[in-house]
Amino acid sequence: KLTPNYYQKTCPKFLDIMKETVAAKQQLTPSTAGATLRLFFHDCMIGGCDASILVASNAFNKGERDADINLSLSGDGFDVVTRAKNRLELECPGVVSCSDIIATAARDLVVLVGGPFYELGLGRKDSLVSRSVDAENKYPIPTMTMDQVINLFTSKGFTIQEMVALVGAHTIGFSHCKEFSNRLFNFSKTAETDPKYQPEFAAGLKKLCQNYQKDPSMSAYNDVMTPKKFDNMYFKNLKRGLGLLATDSLMFEDKRTKPFVELYATNESKFFEDFGHAMRKVSVSNVKVGKDGEVRNRCDAFNNLDTN
Numbered sequence: 403k404l405t406p407n408y409y410q411k412t413c414p415k416f417l418d419i420m421k422e423t424v425a426a427k428q429q430l431t432p433s434t435a436g437a438t439l440r441l442f443f444h445d446c447m448i449g450g451c452d453a454s455i456l457v458a459s460n461a462f463n464k465g466e467r468d469a470d471i472n473l474s475l476s477g478d479g480f481d482v483v484t485r486a487k488n489r490l491e492l493e494c495p496g497v498v499s500c501s502d503i504i505a506t507a508a509r510d511l512v513v514l515v516g517g518p519f520y521e522l523g524l525g526r527k528d529s530l531v532s533r534s535v536d537a538e539n540k541y542p543i544p545t546m547t548m549d550q551v552i553n554l555f556t557s558k559g560f561t562i563q564e565m566v567a568l569v570g571a572h573t574i575g576f577s578h579c580k581e582f583s584n585r586l587f588n589f590s591k592t593a594e595t596d597p598k599y600q601p602e603f604a605a606g607l608k609k610l611c612q613n614y615q616k617d618p619s620m621s622a623y624n625d626v627m628t629p630k631k632f633d634n635m636y637f638k639n640l641k642r643g644l645g646l647l648a649t650d651s652l653m654f655e656d657k658r659t660k661p662f663v664e665l666y667a668t669n670e671s672k673f674f675e676d677f678g679h680a681m682r683k684v685s686v687s688n689v690k691v692g693k694d695g696e697v698r699n700r701c702d703a704f705n706n707l708d709t710n
C-alpha cells in the first residue's frame with residue numbers, strides 16, 4: 403500500500419526538503435539524530451507509525467506525548483518534524499503526512515550520522531486519536547527481564563534477531579541517570595554497583611550521576627566510545643561491560659540474544675543490513691492509509707478539533 407515515490411507528482415521536492423531540513427537541524431543540534439530515532443520508535447510502538455505521538459494535549463485530551471515515559475523524549479525530535487512540516491506546507495500544502503515526515507527524518511538522520519540507508523514506503527496517514535493511556539506500559543523499559551523484552555517485541559511480530567538489531571540504535575544518543583542509577587548505587591546486598599559494569603566505567607558513571615536527584619537532566623551517552631556515530635560499537639561495548647542500561651547488558655548475558663550481539667559486534671555490514679530491514683518493518687507495522695487517517699495540517703493537532 404505504501405510506495406517510495408508516493409509524493410513524486412504531488413510533492414516532488416519532498417525528499418530534498420527532508421534531507422536539507424534534517425541536515426541543517428543536525429548541524430545546529432547534534433542530539434537531533436538520537437532524539438528523532440527514539441521519537442520514531444515510540445510513535446510506531448503505539449498504533450503504528452501514525453504521528454500519534456506528536457499531538458499536543460489539551461483540556462479534554464491528554465496525548466501520548468504526555469504519557470510518563472514519553473516526557474523524556476527530547477524536544478529536538480519534535481522540532482525537526484515541525485521545521486520540515488513548515489517547509490513542506492509552503493511547497494505543497496496539505497499533501498505530506500506527519501507520519502511520513504517522522505519516518506523519513508529518522509532514516510535521513512541515521513544516514514547522516516554514519517548509518518545505513520534503507521528505502522521507505524510512503525503514503526502513511528496521521529492518526530485521528532492520541533491518548534496517553536494507550537502508551538502506558540507499552541514500551542520496553544530497562545528494568546524488564548529478557549523474557550519481558552522478548553515478549554514485547556515478538557508480540558509485535560519481530561524476531562529476536564530483529565529486536566537485537568533494532569536495539570543497536572543505542573549506538574547513538576543518551577540516557578538520563580535515573581534510567582540506570584539502580585545499577586550504580588545500592589545495587590545489591592553484596593555489591594554497591596552492578597558487577598556487570600566494567601569497574602572504571604562504573605566509577606565514571608557514579609561520578610557523573612552523583613547528584614542526579616538534584617539535577618535530573620544529568621545523562622550519559624548510550625555508547626561511551628562513539629556516541630555520535632551510527633556504527634556497531636554498541637555491540638562491541640556490550641562484550642566489554644560498557645552496556646549502559648540493564649537491558650543492554652542483558653543482550654549479551656542472555657543466550658537467546660548473545661549470538662546476535664556477537665554477530666553484529668564482528669560484522670558491521672550485517673548489522674547495517676539487518677537494522678535497515680528491521681526499521682522498514684517497524685515503519686510499516688499497523689500503518690494507516692486512506693480513510694483510517696488524515697494528512698494533518700499541523701503535526702501537533704488534529705484537523706477537526708471537535709473529533710477528540
Ligand code: HEM
Binds near residue numbers: 542649
Ligand atoms: C529493550 C528495548 C529498549 C529499551 C529498554 C530502551 C530504553 C531506552 C531508555 C531508557 C532510553 C533513555 C531515555 C532518556 O533517558 O531520555 C533510551 C534512549 C534511546 N533509545 Fe531506546 N530502548 C529500547 C529499544 C530501542 C529501540 C528499538 C530504538 C530504536 C530503533 C531505540 C532508540 C533509542 C535512542 C535513539 C535513544 C537515545 C535518545 C536520545 O538521545 O534522545 N531504543 N532507550
Ligand SMILES: [Ca+2]
Binds near residue numbers: 449451453
Ligand atoms: Ca503511533
Ligand SMILES: [Ca+2]
Binds near residue numbers: 573632
Ligand atoms: Ca556509536
